[in-house]
Amino acid sequence: MNPSYDLRFEIQKLKKEKDVTILAHFYEEGEIQDLADFVGDSFYLAQMGQKIQSQAILLAGVVFMAESVKILNPEKTVLVPDLNAGCSLVEGSPYVDYLAWRLKYPTGIAVTYINSSAEVKAISDVIVTSSNAQKIVESIPKDQPILFGPDQNLGRYLSTKIGRPFELWPGDCEVHVLFHAQRLYELIQAHPEARVIAHPECDESVLKYAHVVGSTSRLLEEVKNHPAKVFIVATETGIFHQMKRLRPDVELIQAPTADQCGCNNCPYMKLNTLEKIKRTIVSFQPQVNVSEPLRKRAEISLQRMMDITIGKKVEWPREFQPPKI
């Protein structure tokens, strides 16, 4: 018998016995996406955490995604297959430096991408993901400056889109910045019929060639619904799994990188494996935990995101008060 089939079967049995729901991001390996109870973008995963009935959730993605689920659902046990599944945006925005930056603009609204640590969320006013960011920044009072971090490319894209200046934190995604504008231009010349779709974490020189810029779920929706027969895709490779399933009839070409490696794999997402998932369900380790004072403060900015996304009106702070965490 195929060993990975065997493992999948064992995991299915174990998660039922131990009442664990598996959530997976679109950048995971196909076999992990197929095994998961729910697969989605980072907003969907945060939202599903609040809807799931089981006592334990295993998040096959990166640790900041699991932390967001824990912050919103402190009573649940939140498991990850590998605690080293970080993110270059999280690493590039240490709490002390982010706080110093934030303190320079006390009347500003700190809009922070969900790809950030719990500590950084705790000193932010609102969290965004690429699927709701535009709606959220558009709802900020016009008389308050906007600070946006830690992804400068998403921030720059939004600032241009809504015609408002942002103070940008200089962080980026080490995977998406590899896409190369000149080589993409040449690829488009070779495939003029292609629909070009890109994640907003790409550099603006790449985004300017995209017909559609959006979250992983928005890019999937485009592949599902657009009549094009060729798509050039500027995002992480894991998403091809769902794209192929939705449109087996189309040609999917990954946008090129400078060195022609064609290897836009997120090294953090790809730390997760079926073996580690099985081990985690058996041992109930590693768990993601957040101290209660930190969790309570980070929950405010995450909950504001949830509320605006579903159309609720929210109060905005007029001045930043550094929390005691």
Ligand code: 13P
């Ligand atoms: P999405 O919210 O679009 O799924 O993006 C998450 C991410 O980490 C992209 O690199």
Ligand code: SF4
């Ligand atoms: Fe972070 Fe980039 Fe990986 Fe997304 S693809 S988790 S932004 S390093």
